[in-house]
Amino acid sequence: MPAPNPHAFEFLLSRRSRPAKTLTTPVPDQSEILELLTVAARTPDHGKLEPWRFIVLNKPEMNKLADVVTYLGQTKTLDAEKIAKGRKQFDDGQLAIVVVEVQKESAKIPVLEQTYSAGAVCLNLLNAALAKGWGANWLTGWVSHDRDFMSQGLNLSANERIAGIIHIGTETAIPPERPRPNLDEIVTWA
Numbered sequence: 758m759p760a761p762n763p764h765a766f767e768f769l770l771s772r773r774s775r776p777a778k779t780l781t782t783p784v785p786d787q788s789e790i791l792e793l794l795t796v797a798a799r800t801p802d803h804g805k806l807e808p809w810r811f812i813v814l815n816k817p818e819m820n821k822l823a824d825v826v827t828y829l830g831q832t833k834t835l836d837a838e839k840i841a842k843g844r845k846q847f848d849d850g851q852l853a854i855v856v857v858e859v860q861k862e863s864a865k866i867p868v869l870e871q872t873y874s875a876g877a878v879c880l881n882l883l884n885a886a887l888a889k890g891w892g893a894n895w896l897t898g899w900v901s902h903d904r905d906f907m908s909q910g911l912n913l914s915a916n917e918r919i920a921g922i923i924h925i926g927t928e929t930a931i932p933p934e935r936p937r938p939n940l941d942e943i944v945t946w947a
Contacts, residue, residue, distance in 0.1 A: 768884075768887075768888055769884075772884060772887055773887075773932060773934065773935075774883065774887070774893065774894045774895065774932075775887075775892030775893060775894055775928045775931075775932060776894060776930075776932055777846055777849065777850060777894040777896055777924040778845070778849050779892065779928055779929045779930045779932070780849075780850070780851065780892045780893075780894070780924055780925070780926030780927065780928060780929070781851060781926055781927050781929055782851050782926065782927060783926075783927055784851050784852035784891075784925060784926045784927070785852065785886075785889075785891060785925060789889070790813060790852075790854070792885075792889075793854075793882060793885045793886055793889065793925075794811055794854070794882070796881055796882070796885035797811075797856075797878050797879075797881040797882035797885060798878065798881075799881065800874060800877040800878045800881050801873070801874055801877050802874045803866050803870050803874070804863060804865055804866040806861050806863060806866055806871060806874075807859075808858060808859050808860060808861050808866075808871035808872075808874055808875060809856055809857060809858055809859055809874065809875040809878045809920065810857045810859055810917075811854055811855065811856060811857070812854070812855040812857060812911060813852075813853075813854050814850070814852065814853045814854070814855060814922075815852060816850075816851055816852070819847040819848075819850050819851075819853060820847070820848075822847045822910050822911075823844045823847035823848045825906060825909060825910040826840065826843045826844040826847060826900055826906065826910075827840055827844055829903060829905050829906055829909070829910075830843060830844075832905075833905075835899075839899060842898065843898055843899055843900040846896050846898070846900075846922065846924065850924050850926075851926045852924070852925050852926055853922050853923060853924045853925070854882060854922070854923045854925065855911060855919060855921075855922050855923075856875060856878050856879045856882065856919070856920040856921045856922075856923065857875075857911075857913060857917050857918070857919060857920065858871065858872060858875035858917065858918050858919070858920040859871075859875075859916060859917050860872075860916045860917070860918075861916070872920070875920035876920055876921070878920065879895050879920050879921035879923060880895075882923050883895050883923055886923070886925045891925050891926065891927070891928075892925070892926055892927060892928030892929075893923060893924065893925045893926075894923070894924045895921045895922070895923050896921070896922045896923075896924060897919070897921060897922065901919040901921070901922060902918075902919070907919060
C-alpha cells in the first residue's frame with residue numbers, strides 16, 4: 758500500500774492554472790522540459806499504446822504558427838475577433854508543448870480510451886509544471902480543432918489531433934481562486 762503523501766495531496770487541493778496571457782520568460786530549459794515530459798508520460802495507458810506524442814514550441818515557432826492562424830482564419834473567412842483570439846496564444850506565448858493524440862489501431866483498446874489517455878497526459882504535464890513552480894495553462898480553442906491548422910501548422914497525420922496546448926512560463930500575476938464544483942450537486946452515492 759502506498760504511503761500517504763500529504764504535500765502532494767495539498768498541492769492537488771490547491772492547484773490553479775495560470776492564465777497563459779500572464780506567462781513570460783524565463784521558461785524551462787531543455788533538461789527541465791524533458792523532466793516535465795517524463796512526468797507527463799507516466800499516465801494511464803491501457804495496452805501501453807502510447808497514443809500521444811509531444812511537440813515543443815519555442816518562441817520563433819510560435820510566431821510562425823501565429824501567422825498560420827491568421828492565414829487560415831482569413832481563408833476560412835472567420836470573424837476578425839475569432840482570428841485574433843486564436844492567434845493571441847501564439848503571439849503571447851514564450852513556450853508551449855502540444856500534446857498530440859495519436860490514434861492507433863488496436864483490436865483491444867477503443868479509440869475513446871486513447872483519447873482519455875491523451876487528456877491525462879495534458880493534465881499530468883500541466884500539474885508537473887505547476888508543481889515545479891512554473892505558471893502553466895492548458896489551451897485549446899478553434900485552432901486546436903482545425904484540421905488545416907493541424908496539418909499545415911504542425912504537420913500532423915490524419916490519425917493525429919491536438920489534445921491540448923500547454924503553455925509554460927514564469928507567472929506575472931497570481932490569479933484569484935475561482936468557483937469550484939459543488940459536490941452536493943454532482944455526487945450520487947449508490
